Structures are given as C-alpha cells and as structure tokens.
Amino acid sequence: MNEEPMLKPALIGGVLLGILSALPVVGAFNCICCAWVIGGGVLAAYLYVKDSSVPVTLGRGVALGLLTAVIGTIVFALFSIPLYLFGPGMSIVEHLRQSIEQVPNVPPETRRMLQTFSSRGGIGSFIYATYIISTLVIFSIFGMVGGAIGVALFEKRKPGSPSVEPPPYQPPSGTLPPPPPDVPPAE
C-alpha cells in the first residue's frame, strides 16, 4: 500500500475549501453540487499524486478526500464563527434563521417553532452544532467523490507497477572471493 504522507495535500485542500465555503458570497458556489468541496478533494488528490513515488489507487483518493473534508469542516467552523459573530450585523442564529426563511413552503407553525428555538441562546448553539455536524457529513461525501475524481484524472501510472526506476546493481565492495579453479570438462 502507498504510505506517502497524506496530511500535507489534505491540509492544503482542506484549508482552501474551508475558507472558500465560509466566505459569505463565494461560499454560495457550494450550492452547485458542493463545488468547493469537490474542488478541494481534486486539488488534494492532484498534490498527492504529484508527490507520490508509487501509483495512487482510487481507494487512497477516497481516504484523502475524506481527510480533506474533515479538515475543511474544521476550518469552515473556525472561520464561520467569527464571521457570523463579528460580521456585518448577522449572528449565527440570524444566519440559520435566514436559511430557514429561504426554504420554500415552510408551514407557519414550523417556522414559529424554529424561531422560538433559535431565540434561546443555548438552543441556538445546539442548532449551530447540528448544522456543523450535517456539514461534516455532506462535506465528507462530496470530499470523497472529489478525491476519487482527482486520482482518476491525474494518476497516469498503472496500479501495482513501480514508477521509480530501481537503482542499478552494484557489486559489493571489498575483496572478491577467488575464482573457482579450472576443472577440465569430463568426457
């Protein structure tokens, strides 16, 4: 199995996808089938394939995408908290309330119930935690898809074939044993 370090490409892809997803306007691109998440997975796969000395399997791409998505979710959560706390007059609860408002045909009683929930501080945090957990699940699925797509696109070597040329044979240094004595061929 390929044991190249996965952390560096996953960190690069994850940080990028987390920041881009947390930004107010740019993050809306995630509405197109989680474009940033798939993009982060593809980027991580590209970096990993580029640095890997052995062919990368699709399964490795899935694992890499999963790691990228987890890092991306952490970065997204870390970035979204200050953005919504100190952003232009919109708290986390406000943001969630706005998300609920955007959903079509929500019955008034459900809307009222959600607004009552979100107006309480503790429950607002609970809703935020639920939101982050569901983000983790969605990011993980699309991150794995991105990792697999990235490996399929950028890996040109056949799995199982060594990509690095083996070093040329060098005889052991030091004194060589004497050659065997000439034996006349038996007739």
Add this chain to the structure above:
Amino acid sequence: MRVSHFSSSCLTRAILGSIWGILCGLIFAAPLLELHSWRTSASVVYLFFSCICHQIPERSFMISGHTLAVCHRCSGIYIGMFLGSCLGNKTIRNCIKARRLLVLGAVAPISLDALGSIFGLWTGIALIRFFTGLLFGILISPLLVCAFTEFLDEAPWRKLIMQIPQFKGDLL
C-alpha cells in the same frame, strides 16, 4: 483474494446503490409529503437539501405544483448515480486511460452547461440541465463503486479483521 474483492465490490455496490436510492426517494418524497399535508416533514427534507442545492423553483421539476427537493441538474445527478451504481466497473478498475476518459466525459458537458449559464452565454433548457446531470451521475457512479471497493480493501480495519483467525477463512 479474488473472491474477497468480488464480495467487497458487491457490498460497496449495494451500499452506494441504497444511499443513492434513498436520496432519490427523498427528492420525490418532499413534494408528495407536501401534497398530502405532511408539511413539517416536507420542510425537513427541503431544509436538508438546501445545503447542497439552490432549489430555485423555476429550475426545478414539479409534481402537482410542488417542486422537487433539488433542481433539474441535481435531480439528474442523483438519478444517474442510482442507475450507474448498477453498471459494471471492470474496465475502470483495469484501464487507466478509460478511467480518465470517463471522468472527462462526465465532467465536460455538465461544466460547460453550468459555466455557460453562470456567465450568461445561454439560459439553458431544463431537459439539457437534467440530461447533463444524468450523464455525470451514470458515468461517475461506477468509478465511485470501484473507488469505495478499493477504500474498503485498503482500510486499516480490514488488516485488524484479517488478524482474527475466525475471519481469516471467511475473507480469503
């Protein structure tokens, strides 16, 4: 090991097929729930899909005046993923070139259509959006089955299971 790979491939196919099937069911369930006055349940489904789709009514299919939980393109993707999970993936596993062509063939039409719409080159027709999504799903799904099979085969927990004598015989 051949038998083991075959069984994990079937398992992955079954798991992914079920996941895509459930998602397709939920997409159609949302308007049907609303139609039968289960509005709170419908709202939960709409809210879940709102994270990954814009849900613009003009860009979504309708059932008796109620929109599906996702747009035309996403509907195509999920249905395509479900249909594609039933297809074979032997060529993808063995041929690197076919794999890359498959990904390019899946990504190019949907990207062109989406980017053209974003930059205002064309407005796009619902059926084109749906069919580019469907093509993407059908072509990418076998790749995902192959990728997840390899992921399950390479996963660290498999090594641990293989060390247990009673599983050793079953898996090999």
